Amino acid sequence: MSRPVRNALLVSLALVGLIQLVPVSRSNPPVTADQAAPPAVQEVLRRACYDCHSNETVWPWYSRVAPVSWLLAHDVSEGRDALNFSKTGALLPKVLTDLKAEIWQEVSAGEMPPKTYLLTHSHARLSDADREVLGAWIGPAGRSEGKARRKAD
Numbered sequence: 001m002s003r004p005v006r007n008a009l010l011v012s013l014a015l016v017g018l019i020q021l022v023p024v025s026r027s028n029p030p031v032t033a034d035q036a037a038p039p040a041v042q043e044v045l046r047r048a049c050y051d052c053h054s055n056e057t058v059w060p061w062y063s064r065v066a067p068v069s070w071l072l073a074h075d076v077s078e079g080r081d082a083l084n085f086s087k088t089g090a091l092l093p094k095v096l097t098d099l100k101a102e103i104w105q106e107v108s109a110g111e112m113p114p115k116t117y118l119l120t121h122s123h124a125r126l127s128d129a130d131r132e133v134l135g136a137w138i139g140p141a142g143r144s145e146g147k148a149r150r151k152a153d
Helices: 003-019 039-048 068-082 093-108 115-120 128-152
Strands: none
Touching: 039 128, 093 128
């Protein structure tokens, strides 16, 4: 191996080692008001949504390896900001109805769970039966409002 190639490899290894020192928050704050839902709905939400949309994230081993750790922490932070099932139990009924319409809009369009998430979490893939369970929980008003929002987008 030539000296320039060897030096480039050593510098690359040093950089990979150094980026591991950048701190990343992998916290799970307390659940303050978990979403109340029938058991079948809870099973679907926990399997397909809770890793990014709750304070009960299961952080895999690779969440400790930069730069993947940065991406995962960012995705979870964005997911919790958009929707956090660990807090939705305290929402007013009208706000929850609107939120359910947004959930249906994303799920029925195939945007949630994201395809990139499904690459490493195939268990989170939503079947037609899962969509039916969520649709029944969301209700006709939420489903029709979600469809209307999708058409408007």
